[in-house]
Amino acid sequence: xxxxxxxxxxxxxxxxxxxxxNRPNNLETYYDDPAPVSDTPSAAAAPVPRPQTAPSxxxxxxxxxxxxxxxxxxxxxALLSDEDVAEEGVHPGAGKVLGCLTGLAAGERxxxxxxYPSGSVLDHQVTAYPDRSGADVVSGAECAGxxxxxxxxEGVTGLRAWxxxxxxxxxxxxxxxxxxxxxxxxxxxxxxxxxxxxxxxLVAKLVTQP
Numbered sequence: 001x002x003x004x005x006x007x008x009x010x011x012x013x014x015x016x017x018x019x020x021x022n023r024p025n026n027l028e029t030y031y032d033d034p035a036p037v038s039d040t041p042s043a044a045a046a047p048v049p050r051p052q053t054a055p056s057x058x059x060x061x062x063x064x065x066x067x068x069x070x071x072x073x074x075x076x077x078a079l080l081s082d083e084d085v086a087e088e089g090v091h092p093g094a095g096k097v098l099g100c101l102t103g104l105a106a107g108e109r110x111x112x113x114x115x116y117p118s119g120s121v122l123d124h125q126v127t128a129y130p131d132r133s134g135a136d137v138v139s140g141a142e143c144a145g146x147x148x149x150x151x152x153x154e155g156v157t158g159l160r161a162w163x164x165x166x167x168x169x170x171x172x173x174x175x176x177x178x179x180x181x182x183x184x185x186x187x188x189x190x191x192x193x194x195x196x197x198x199x200x201x202l203v204a205k206l207v208t209q210p
Contacts, residue, residue, distance in 0.1 A: 071108040071128035071176075074209040078126045078179055079110050084201050088194065090114035090122055100143035100162060100169040101125055101182050105132075120185040122194070124202075127178050134158060134173030143169055148192055150199060155207035161195065163188055168195040172202050179206045 082092060093115030101123065108128040115121055129137060138158030145164025153159055158173030167184040168191040179202050185191035 067130070068108070070210065071130065074175075074177055075108055075110045075126045075128050078177055078206045078209050079112055080124045080181075080198075080201065080205065081112075082114075084205070085114055085122060085198065088114070088116070088122065088198070090116050093121070100141065100171075101180050104141070104178065104180060105129065105137060116185070118186055120183070120190070122198075123182045123184075125180045126206075127180070129176045129178070132176070134176050134178040137178050138171045138173040141171055145169075148195065150196065153199070153203045156203055163192055166191050168192050170195050170199060170202065172199075172206055174206050174209065177206060177209060 091114060093113055104125070104127060106127075107130065109125060111123065111125040113121065113123045127137075135158040138160055141160065143160075143162040143164070145162040145167075148161035148163045148168055148170075150159060150161050150170070153172070156172050156174050158171065158178075161168065161170040163169075166186060166188045167182065168188075169183075170181045172179045181195060181198055181202055183191045183194045183198075185194060
């Protein structure tokens with residue numbers, strides 16, 4: 001009986017040693033639970049935004065050469081000449097009048113300016129608008145000062161005038177043309193009188209244009 005008990009104890013000891021052969025012999029960590037393995041899938045990578053393509057600018061149609069030629073001829077034909085203003089006693093000059101004329105929309109334009117012996121300035125501009133009527137330009141113009149009353153003129157589609165201080169401005173329209181005159185004189189009365197004297201000449205040259 002003693003021999004069998006010795007063999008049984010030896011067998012138990014051998015099994016215990018074999019069971020821990022593959023693990024480190026550390027009593028403090030031997031029975032620790034193994035580190036949990038996360039089964040949560042990794043977060044998907046954020047999508048990379050695609051660069052936005054800037055919208056292409058609309059292609060502007062090329063102007064009709066014939067229409068441009070007609071506009072240039074009409075503008076030149078409606079512009080006052082030195083002979084037209086000779087009775088005013090002026091001479092060609094580079095003086096420019098500020099104010100209402102500077103706010104007109106852009107278009108095919110020609111201008112001329114003259115000076116009085118007193119230093120007063122007379123400025124004339126004629127503009128052809130390819131995309132609007134001259135009457136719309138005149139009616140939409142906002143000029144400082146008070147309205148100047150002028151007699152009605154035949155053959156025109158728009159007529160307005162203003163005086164601010166000693167500067168008076170007249171706008172006359174026909175078709176897609178706008179004839180604009182500005183007079184800067186020494187007094188408001190002289191400016192208004194000069195504008196009224198030159199109005200018939202503005203109209204006469206304007207209404208003859210196609």
